[in-house]
Amino acid sequence: MNNFSCICTKSSFANRIEWIKCEIKNKELRKNLLPDIMLGDPAWEMLVELYLARLESRKVATKELGIVAAVPPTTSLRWIAHLQKTDLxxxxxxxxxxxxxxxxxxxxxxxxxxxxxxxxxx
Structure with a gap:
């Protein structure tokens, strides 16, 4: 199995946790294939992490949201504030x-x- 094995397909939606983990792996794949291009949306990355955390019954701290979004702490705090303001x-x-x-x-x-x-x- 290589690093290109995780492509989210229709069949992988039967298990939401696996789909979300697949989505995260695909992000890592995009980052490895296109290292010079900033991909992703910090807000989306945060929402995906919080969705996975809900499915896995775990808590997510402020710092963790910044890490998964791959943004500096101040940017992370701005996105968190925006997501709170929009009631997400x-x-x-x-x-x-x-x-x-x-x-x-x-x-x-x-x-x-x-x-x-x-x-x-x-």
């Missing part, structure tokens, strides 16, 4: 006030699920 993500309060976690809102979940449904029917 929400800050979750926890016991440790020093660390913020985020999750998809119901609207954010609906939008991602709608996208997956439309893409799976292609």
């Amino acid at each position: 993500i929400v800050r979750e309060s926890g016991e440790d006030k020093r660390r913020s976690h985020f999750a998809l809102t119901e609207l954010g979940l609906f939008k991602i699920e709608s996208y997956l449904s439309k893409v799976s029917s292609i």
Whole structure:
């Protein structure tokens, strides 16, 4: 098996977690094939990560969102603020006030699920 083995196909939509992981691998593939071209949308990368986190029942911290989006911390914070303002993500309060976690809102979940449904029917 080579690095080119993960191409999201209609059959891979049966398992949403596998599809999202495939989407992440495809991003890595694009980055390796086109290293001099900035690909991707930080907001989309963050939404995909939060969707995967929801499926895997885990929390995502502010710093992690910046890492998956591959942007500097200040850019990450701007995108997080934008996603909150558009009601796609929400800050979750926890016991440790020093660390913020985020999750998809119901609207954010609906939008991602709608996208997956439309893409799976292609």
